[in-house]
Amino acid sequence: MFIESPANEKVRKWRKLKNKKGRKEQQLFLVEGLRLVEELLQSSWEPVYLLWDVGTDEVPERILTRAKERNTVIVEMSPAAFAAVSDTVTPQGVIVIAALPPTSPAYPEHVLLLDEVQDPGNAGTLLRAAEAFGLEEVVCTTGTVDPFAPKVVRSTMGGLFHLRVQAIDALPYIHTWSETWPDGQVISTQAVGANHCYVADFTKPTLLIIGSEATGVSEKLIEASDDTVQIPMAGQAESLNAAMAGSILMYEMLRQRLNR
Template structure:
């Protein structure tokens, strides 16, 4: 494996990788930077395109622990430059540029009877946790409405812990996407503390889309009005709301429970 050394922090490739820390840069180049062996292995296993591998000059031994990457260039940077490229304060000794893989083709409803709709989720940690929980619960299709944080934000990527690479993510206009799902036979379920029906007493249909809203404001009124119905999560304790990633887990695993209990 040939290692290409870069000795200057002003090198064009270094400038390119730094741009990937911003949404503008990721959208411009259609790629993102990931860190660590685990995420690189997950990306390769999921079939994502690896464009380059980046290591610090003192860390070439890590190459023996990486998955086989035929034809992928490896770049060695000065340790100080490597730390400028990566996001974490404790770099894991390897980073990689991979091509982004948003779903762009027509939606295939037969591939998944469950869809998760997110309206303006802003915290990267919340989105990452939601993606991981959704995958664990068997929900592969996650649609991101306007105002939702970039799914390729480094904090989202890290907190999703590999689930990002196996999730079919779409950026959509929920005002159009929800009626389209309803035409395909999906029942769209929102959440509200004022809903009459308890989430645990609701009989979820086979083809369902769960709608979750912003951390502070909840589901916007315009989007919420499009839902077929709302459910509430009982909260006997003295709290007003739950973290949206916790809400996602409660809702999605009730779907799992009902599926397993059905004949």
């Protein structure tokens, strides 16, 4: 299939995937760039279309082969048509349009919950760190940036495709998780928490809550928590940003689990 015009009906439809409403209506999202495309094609997530800008270098044969193995529709596009769909300033010439994964919480032993984390870079970094440090599920609550927004997807560097990501309300999830793990703990992060993070027992089933960059964890989720933790610091900084703090705490969770 070849598409020449940016006014093509499919192009007009696909460009709407840059916003949350379009993604929700079509149940699709954009994955842009060679590395991310290859990562998705190697994952269990479903690729639907592979778009190639014919004005750029040819798509590597290994990617085309894998896309065909996954029954992905290959679409060649003019530079103008491709640019209309692309969300980057300097596109690499390849995009996969993938199906949104189903919302199917598994309530595993260790979970990260993002409470109104609105910065795409922070959210993407947290998702990337969650996968790196062995968490299987991340909950993005109401008020958190859409985890399938193009900037978030790029920031995950492919880690997104190896997680279960749930965009759902916090309190019902916490309630069911706590019933699933009656010996578990819900822990919120605060600039001044009740305990230092190394005191908390992260070998237990743990649901870790990271709050927004501006206001931290919301009061309703603090109330739903069993404990709060802080990261000890020696310098003059009042706090760390959400991505840095969350990454440190997820590393501490893994460190304790590896050493038990």
